[in-house]
Amino acid sequence: MALLMLSLHALLIWGENSHLHTALLLCHYGVFLLWQPVMRQSDKLSWKMVGIVLIGAYLTTFLTNWWVTAFWIAGLFSLIGGRILSSEATHSKVPNILAASYLLAILLLWVVPKLLNADNDLLAAELLLVYVLPILPLTILFLSAKNISLTYTQNIDFFYTLLIFLLTIIVILSSFAIGVVWQIHYVKLLIFTVFGLATTLVAISWLWNPSATFSGLELLMSRYLLSIGLPFEQWIRKIAAFAEHETSAEGFLQASMRELVALNWVSGVSWRSENIHQEIGEPTRFISTFSFHQLHLTLYSRWQFTPAMYLHVQLLTQILGEFYEAKRREETISQNAYMQSLYETGSRLTHDIKNILQSLGTLSAAAEQSNHAADDARLVDLIKKQLPRLSQRLASTLNKLEEPGVEKKNQAKVSHWWKSFKQINAHQQVQFEAPTNLPKTDIDPDVLDSVVDNLIQNALEKAKLETNISINVAIMPSNHFCIEVTDTGSAVPDEVADKLFKTHVSSKSGLGVGLYHAAQQAEHAGYALSLIDNIDGEVRFRLEKVH
Template sequence: MVMPTTVIKDRHRFRLLSLLLSIFHLSVWYSPSGKIILPLMLMHLGLFLFWQPFWNRKQEINPVIAVLFFGVISFALTIAPLWFLILWAALLIGFLESGSETGKGKLIYLFSIIFLISEIIFFVAPRLFNIDIFPKEWQFALFTIPFLITAPMLLVSSDEKLIKTNHFDIFRGLFFSFGVVVLVFGAVLRHKLFSTEYIDSLLQGFLIIGITLLLVGWIWNPGLGYKGLFFIWNSYLKKVEIPIEKFLLDLTESAKIIAEPDDFLSSALNILLQQEWLDGVQWRSASCNGELGECCGSELKLNHGDLRLKLYSSRPIGASLLIHAKLLVHILAYFYISKEREKKLSQKAHMEAIYQTGSRLTHDIKNMLQSLNSLTGIIEQSKKDDAEDVLALVRRQLPAINERLSSTIDKMSAPHLEKTTQIAVHDWWQSLQDRNIGRRITFTDNCIVDAMVIRELFDTVADNLLDNARVKRLQQKDIDIEIEIRSSRENISLFVIDTGWEVPEKISNLLFNETIESASGMGIGLYQSAKQAENNGYKLRLDDNRNGFVCFVLEPDL
């Protein structure tokens, strides 16, 4: 079955707390009557299930466990109601103290704790041990005063956001509950043994506990420049070599030295085997398996993804050792998975480098073929009177094509070594014009210096930009293409302009940052050109992007 608390909003939790405390007070008041206390406490426990912030409210409860739980409580209330009330009140105090409420929630929890401590001290304990501390004339006042604490809580709503982020310190709560129980039973014991007044015994107990806490706090951290137990304890911890710390240090050193995942796994398991409680280990992963040490005794199976481990110990594996082993294996598996991921990324980077190199070579070969086609077309269309001009053009172009072909072959044999050749800017400009004769491209030379440029970079960028513009011309007739070279002192800039449509914004934002699948061809070529420019101290960017004027520029990255 599902817990019924799902129907109660979190903002009503303080009201629920008020109701369950009020019913608890009624249960304490009518505790001598066994017929009344049982239904009251069952109502109280039901409200507790509505209020409790510890378990998931949508969690299903086994009906058998629920019946057994309420059965045990009913039996305890029938046999020893007052003992049960003391223990239950102490647990409630622990629950309230373990919370990390802030603001009004902290104040309400404080008053609730005071309420429960008062119930134990002034009502439950005196009845349990037959101690009379109040005259009978005070009965009505004693019955009504606790409601003055719980009634105002009905008017307060709780903050649902704070409840969802609330944390609980169970050990602090249990320690506080234990302190309350010790205080009450210590006062009762002193009252019985030394015939002192019960209230006097309580006050003495409060005083002793307060002085003890002050002394412990002062010894722990005296302040005023003095060093207490806190400093000594910290110094001790710094000097002690914790086994998990040594394991982490050795594992980190191994991770720095060993790159292969399987080799690292074997080394890491050898480090793990240095734990004194561990005698042997077997492992199986997606790519390897093996065993180390003596695989006998208590067996612990731990899986982490594709990694399956069996740990063997000569001693029984208890809860604490299980948690410790899981932590060590989780850390080891994290390092191992990181190594596998690193290897996959390295392989991916290698394949990407091969792909990009192949793409660049394809572009280079395509550009050389286009140059040869242009040259062949000029030769076929030439007349006898143009023989000398054509021959001069062939003499200029063939060495350049041969040089570019040699460079391409060098890239194929050693793709990681990229050679660069310096060439005079005007010589490169003339070569570019020769390669693009008859393609309806306007060349504008505004370079007034005789500087040197990187042939491979300027060839790649110019060919890619002009190719993209010509592809656009196939889709949009009668657009103009212009390439311009400019100089500023010793810096050379290259501009390629067309009068076609603008580059879509979705593509322009990614143009030089990643490869793009595009029918227009502006993808891998421009991406590689941008990377090549970056490696050589240049920057390729889209300078202007509007219908009728699209301008790319290659310039020094100053």
């Protein structure tokens, strides 16, 4: 870059009326080819590119005047100025700032006066321009004497480069126009031009984002960039409306595709998702393909998309794909929820039937233990009382199976339920306790039978594995119903206790869902099941009415 500036300086100062003009021009052109940021120095040149380079060298020897020179310097200034604005490292900006300063100074103080034939206005500064100004590119030589990786190439910011080029051209043309029309001193002309441009830029920067109450040109520019051929907000609203009103993912996709084909630059569209392939509109030879998750989209346009248009269409179709994927996930979640409800209903009914079978097993055990006539009489009396109750519980379970969404609640007195419950579990190794005055509140006998039976059976299973365990079932003295089931066995492990009543727990002797569904059943009936004591020798479960 330093050699580029020095060769340009030699060409402008000493090459105008010299036999070295062509040599200096070709030297400057060659150094530019070594510096130019478009092609890497390690790239191999094709014959086409070699021809372009040679044609450019041939034309530079003929197209040499001050207007061409002004536009050439403006181009170099924009390339370097774009690097200054887009560069991140501070140390890499210093050489570019020096080079840009040199180019701007030589343009405004040497080239533009040549266009206006105003050389006499700057005679006092000619010595500085000829001998002092080259210090800037000479300084770049020392600043750039560092080992830089050959693979490192600075990116060209097209927007900044184009903006700086246009501003430089405005300065050149406005200086020329004002100088021709007003015929004033060049220094005064330059002041008018520079300050006028600065005022304009300050006004534009204020209008870009003036205040919180007025969005300014920034929002308008963003809307324009996002609305190539279609208002972006309108597309978002339509897609969101389709997603809200369409119940299925495929219905949403078809509605969105019809809306996409309605655009004036779209001729047809075909899409494929899983095993479904559909097409709307007419195919053309201009094809663009997009893929998002499980959606593969082929869009037929009426003309070839420009890069900006392609990015815009990609954004629109990506939004469509994300909404479609959200609808598919919604369908999957709905299906999973349905299957989960079926599973929980089946598990709960299995749990109820298991409790009924356990009660029948208790009656069978009582029948086996009957050895005397008196025992037989009590057994017959027990069976007469319990079979209708078990039949009622079985009928209630079958009703739940036929109508899983309907929960019928039965009501009974605590004293009646407690007497019947002690009779059916009289042959178990269970102790029963109750206060003299039982609570007067009504209870749901089906829920209590199911939940308390489950707690007792769990304690009995533990008694088979551990010796000298006593099981106690007690109604607590309180105004509301509260019953506790306590055993003197080992404590429930902490990792299991944390999951009780919240999720399914693995069980060696059961389905592993008993306490979970018991807690769910109790909660639906207005009861709360909890583990209030969990230590070795005292494991206490409590079931109480909360509302």
